[in-house]
Amino acid sequence: MAAREFDPTTAPPPASPGTLARHAGQTLAEQLAAQFTERIRQRLLAPGARLPSVRECARRHGVSPHTVVAAYDQLLAQGLVEARRQRGFFVRDAQHRPATPSSAPALTPPVDATALIRGMFAGAGDRPAPGLGTLPPDWLDLPLLTSTLRRVLTQADPVAALQYGHPSGDPRLRNALAVRLADFGVRAEPRQIITATGATHALDLISRTLLRPGDAVLVDEPAWAVEYARLTQLGVRLLPVPRTPDGPDLAVMAALVQAHQPRLYVTVSVLHNPTGGSLSLGTAHQVLKLAEAHDFWVVEDDTYAHLAPPHLPRMAALDGLQRTLYVSGFSKILSPGWRVGFLAAPQTLVERLVDTKLLSTLTTPALLEQAMALCLEQGALRRHAERVVQRLDGARQRTVQLAEAHGCRFVTPPAGLFGWVDTGTDTEALAQAMHDDGWLLAPGHLFHARRQPTTLMRINFATSQDAGFWRAYARVRQRR
Amino acid sequence: MAAREFDPTTAPPPASPGTLARHAGQTLAEQLAAQFTERIRQRLLAPGARLPSVRECARRHGVSPHTVVAAYDQLLAQGLVEARRQRGFFVRDAQHRPATPSSAPALTPPVDATALIRGMFAGAGDRPAPGLGTLPPDWLDLPLLTSTLRRVLTQADPVAALQYGHPSGDPRLRNALAVRLADFGVRAEPRQIITATGATHALDLISRTLLRPGDAVLVDEPAWAVEYARLTQLGVRLLPVPRTPDGPDLAVMAALVQAHQPRLYVTVSVLHNPTGGSLSLGTAHQVLKLAEAHDFWVVEDDTYAHLAPPHLPRMAALDGLQRTLYVSGFSKILSPGWRVGFLAAPQTLVERLVDTKLLSTLTTPALLEQAMALCLEQGALRRHAERVVQRLDGARQRTVQLAEAHGCRFVTPPAGLFGWVDTGTDTEALAQAMHDDGWLLAPGHLFHARRQPTTLMRINFATSQDAGFWRAYARVRQRR
CATH class of the missing domain: 3.40.640.10 (Type I PLP-dependent aspartate aminotransferase-like (Major domain))
Structure with a gap:
């Protein structure tokens, strides 16, 4: 699934969960560096965020500290992170990152939006992703x-x-x-x-x-x-x-x-x-x-x-x-x-x-x-769509119950694939915390033309029926 | 093939060569109007060109004069042609054609280039098209x-x-x-x-x-x-x-x-x-x-x-x-x-x-x-490419002989898929005349940033080995 390709840190290849695998043409350090690059791009590691300590990172990924140091060196060389003496490695601001040739045009693409969009593609592994923008794969014919x-x-x-x-x-x-x-x-x-x-x-x-x-x-x-x-x-x-x-x-x-x-x-x-x-x-x-x-x-x-x-x-x-x-x-x-x-x-x-x-x-x-x-x-599409609509009706009913039981308020009457809910808490921080737990959310600022804090988020009715998700949601809400 | 969809006037559906076929939802007049619209778009009928007389058009397409009048009426209504008293129907200039809403942005796309490009896609029926930009379909695996x-x-x-x-x-x-x-x-x-x-x-x-x-x-x-x-x-x-x-x-x-x-x-x-x-x-x-x-x-x-x-x-x-x-x-x-x-x-x-x-x-x-x-x-691509290169070598040799025998001069040494030849005559007019004969050429002005008359044209070595094409070429050259 696409989800796996994006954030190997949370969704490793099936063959070797949690660890990196040696494969043609890329060292373990390069793979690790690539994973961090991706997380920085997706803003899952925001500017100013600290990378895990070398020891901790080595433990998590099942590699030697030497490999981690080599990976961090690559991130340094790419200008993605900076080392602060005695404190560790920190993600740099995008605008401080180098670009070549020196005269690269000043036209900046909307990096912020697309970084967030890429995050939306990422999913968070094999779990149902309440932030998903499509039907889950097993709903397709x-x-x-x-x-x-x-x-x-x-x-x-x-x-x-x-x-x-x-x-x-x-x-x-x-x-x-x-x-x-x-x-x-x-x-x-x-x-x-x-x-x-x-x-x-x-x-x-x-x-x-x-x-x-x-x-x-x-x-x-x-x-x-x-x-x-x-x-x-x-x-x-x-x-x-x-x-x-x-x-x-x-x-x-x-x-x-x-x-x-x-x-x-x-x-x-x-x-x-x-x-x-x-x-x-x-x-x-x-x-x-x-x-x-x-x-x-x-x-x-x-x-x-x-x-x-x-x-x-x-x-x-x-x-x-x-x-x-x-x-x-x-x-x-x-x-x-x-x-x-x-x-x-x-x-x-x-x-x-x-x-x-x-x-x-x-x-x-x-x-x-x-x-x-x-x-x-x-007529195959029509018949498939009828089945999907029926299944979605059931999913919506269950999700609405669960969401309301967990304090979410529907801003508009639930219909179709997406619910637009008020969580009562800042959803950007919420999404970050949930992502650390392995759940992908779609926080409200993804849907605003001018970025601003919001307590709203979008949920996918087809992928938010999981009681486990709502338990995790309750835990994270409680911590905040 | 794509070729057929473009210029049904020269490449009719296989079932009924030379005539229009009644099919769901489109009258014969609508089909005929659509054919002319396409030719006008592709600049095969240039601004100022006269449409065939009603009688002649009816004869060519095997329809009644009434159908032709209905088709020409549609072209008039679309602003693509104008009627001149006693003289017939003429293609209007693109800039005189209507657009809505009235405030349509002034940014004009490079209509001229794309019209020509569409012509390149059109092909000219089932014959090999010396102006083609790709390998002919039967060379693909x-x-x-x-x-x-x-x-x-x-x-x-x-x-x-x-x-x-x-x-x-x-x-x-x-x-x-x-x-x-x-x-x-x-x-x-x-x-x-x-x-x-x-x-x-x-x-x-x-x-x-x-x-x-x-x-x-x-x-x-x-x-x-x-x-x-x-x-x-x-x-x-x-x-x-x-x-x-x-x-x-x-x-x-x-x-x-x-x-x-x-x-x-x-x-x-x-x-x-x-x-x-x-x-x-x-x-x-x-x-x-x-x-x-x-x-x-x-x-x-x-x-x-x-x-x-x-x-x-x-x-x-x-x-x-x-x-x-x-x-x-x-x-x-x-x-x-x-x-x-x-x-x-x-x-x-x-x-x-x-x-x-x-x-x-x-x-x-x-x-x-x-x-x-x-x-x-x-390695399938590599093996296929080797076969194509070998076949192309033979085709190039034959085409070069034929082209030179017909007075074409290669401006650059023949290599790869395309030859760039000097015909000694204006190739835009040549292409128009050959198209009337059912052959697609790639006249040199297609390849210039500033449109200008040129005697050059591009030929596809894989599709220009046909002696019939060169005979037609010789006839058209002689008439000019």
């Missing part, structure tokens, strides 16, 4: 995915899947998606649909096509940090709009629109991450009226589409894809690793979006798109 | 690719391929790549390697990470238009350096460096596209000295690595990945459609590059990367 791929490999024209393919994406998948979108009332021609390497790529294509540095963009707050980070990297100004249970706060949005003339508004309308809330029909209508009056685009990220009741309104359905761009994918229902996502756009934008796709990746893997088309065409 | 994918599906931990995977890319592939790079003398640790959705994506990640609008970038001229287009879209200034048989013209490069302080130099060092030339050891050394003295990065695109003799020098080998970023992939040897590429970068840049990757696509499809790792580990 592996036989379905495997058999579908096999069928694509034995199809009539397997050579097709080896070629670059259509710049807009596999035609069969785009046909199937057009049919699927009609279920939500979103009427898109296949030629309005462009596939992408996951919904993230679709959002990136849109941002790159429609935005220039200095543009203003409305975003929900809270929302998923990747979106903030990407927009920040593009040099645009974020205009956070508080998310109410019904959708964006319309009064705040109207004021921001007046003051800043935004170019677009990016939102998750249905089963919003992290609150689980969905846009009401009335709010959707008001947002579109604002967009029309002030001439901005709406980007509707419908990543959680398959977990939602079909009746929930989509802005793209109201608007007929005139002013909205619709984005979705399959990472939250079929397979994050296939990286199949897509967008549906107004016809007038399609050509420019395909241009941006060509410049970013030429095309996308036809093989995986054809397999996805099969899943859609034959 | 389909059984190898299929059996490798099957093996990945039945491996010990198939769940791993469903998860997001490591942000840097599949660890097994990165290990295999590190071993492979050592063959060229490029010493990269697996942690310096980042996978991408094809080499194009790797180049895009580098540009986005290192460049800001207004930066100056050295590029080869001629070179592949996608690179020019991407850099232009990022708002950087291109500094074209003429490509000599030995590599970049050093005197021009030195002068440009003095005058513009470029941030980086992007080049294909080995089997350069389109000239087929490779960097000499001496030129490589001089370029690196310039880069060091003037503090710019070198991006070495080694897309044709597998077709080259192993002894050809790579700048990343000379430089030890200090100031160079190495990019390659498998589109030119195993499968364009898998979209597996990678970069190897100085350790100090890795973290920022991974950040950019996370923001652009989160991760890349682990399944295809694991299959690629298998191909590398077991």
Whole structure:
């Protein structure tokens, strides 16, 4: 699992739990140094934090003190840590770390956000991770995915899947998606649909096509940090709009629109991450009226589409894809690793979006798109989604009971995959303490455009039913 | 094949050559309109060009005149063509076409370049396409690719391929790549390697990470238009350096460096596209000295690595990945459609590059990367590449004879996949005329940073051995 590859300190390779293994081309010291580098990157070891003593580290990892000294030397050489006389080794501030060549551009990527995001990928070993952003692996339908791929490999024209393919994406998948979108009332021609390497790529294509540095963009707050980070990297100004249970706060949005003339508004309308809330029909209508009056685009990220009741309104359905761009994918229902996502756009934008796709990746893997088309065409995805939704309903019920019994308050009514809860304590510190215990949390500051202390956190209903987790949570809360 | 999807006018579905077929959800008129839209987009019908008369078009496509009128009406409604009284329908200028909302940003993507690139994808039906940028499909080892994918599906931990995977890319592939790079003398640790959705994506990640609008970038001229287009879209200034048989013209490069302080130099060092030339050891050394003295990065695109003799020098080998970023992939040897590429970068840049990757696509499809790792580990790729090189040697010999017999002069000594030839006539017009005959060419203006008339064109040695092509070429040349 991906989880294992990230933080070997807490999730060692299965063969040799808790210790390092000698393997080709990397000494034990190099491996140990790499582990610390990763933890520093992920901010699990924050600037100023002290590394364990040489003796303690040697004991934990089952290596000689000499190996630890060699590893710490490498971290020193990389400028990641500094030695303080008589006190030990400490993580340095990122801005004090060296970069070469000397003229490396001053444009700093949003390291902080991405470091946190990487932490989210890390998981914390084999335990269920309440901070996880996807369904747990054992909820996925592996036989379905495997058999579908096999069928694509034995199809009539397997050579097709080896070629670059259509710049807009596999035609069969785009046909199937057009049919699927009609279920939500979103009427898109296949030629309005462009596939992408996951919904993230679709959002990136849109941002790159429609935005220039200095543009203003409305975003929900809270929302998923990747979106903030990407927009920040593009040099645009974020205009956070508080998310109410019904959708964006319309009064705040109207004021921001007046003051800043935004170019677009990016939102998750249905089963919003992290609150689980969905846009009401009335709010959707008001947002579109604002967009029309002030001439901005709406980007509707419908990543959680398959977990939602079909009746929930989509802005793209109201608007007929005139002013909205619709984005979705399959990472939250079929397979994050296939990286199949897509967008549906107004016809007038399609050509420019395909241009941006060509410049970013030429095309996308036809093989995986054809397999996805099969899943859609034959109803397999629909049946799988129905099972998942049912299972998730049960998990949500159990998790809500456990969470409330442990003093958590749901800020928005529990729905979909995520719960947004108030813990009553600073969740950044809480997440750090829980991580030391081997549990991954998703603290609230991950979801804010401006970093600030918060007592909120996001929990994944599918992975937070474990009584052991809540016992650990109670212990850590008590210590604080 | 992808070729068919693009220009159905010249490459109709196999079932009904030359005519349109009624299929679900699209009328004949809509299909016909879509075909013209595509041709206009690809600039096969340039602004000002006249559409065929209604009667002629109806005859060609085997539909009623009424259907043609309906299709032309759709093109009119889309603003793609205009009706001129008594004269017929003419393609409008792109800038006169409508866009909504009215405030669509003024940033125009390099439509011209990408339109041409799309044409390159199109092919011209089932005939061999001398303008093709890849190996023809029947040169690929389909059984190898299929059996490798099957093996990945039945491996010990198939769940791993469903998860997001490591942000840097599949660890097994990165290990295999590190071993492979050592063959060229490029010493990269697996942690310096980042996978991408094809080499194009790797180049895009580098540009986005290192460049800001207004930066100056050295590029080869001629070179592949996608690179020019991407850099232009990022708002950087291109500094074209003429490509000599030995590599970049050093005197021009030195002068440009003095005058513009470029941030980086992007080049294909080995089997350069389109000239087929490779960097000499001496030129490589001089370029690196310039880069060091003037503090710019070198991006070495080694897309044709597998077709080259192993002894050809790579700048990343000379430089030890200090100031160079190495990019390659498998589109030119195993499968364009898998979209597996990678970069190897100085350790100090890795973290920022991974950040950019996370923001652009989160991760890349682990399944295809694991299959690629298998191909590398077991020597299958090496054996396949040896067979391809041998076959290409024969094809090159035959093509050179045919080309020279038809008055083409090789500007650089024939090598690798591409020949760069002087035809003695304007190749843009030549390509247009040949396309009407069903042959895809790659005219020289595709490879120039500043569009200008040229008598040069690129031919693919694997797809230009057909005597029928050269007969058609001779006919078209004679008419001109």
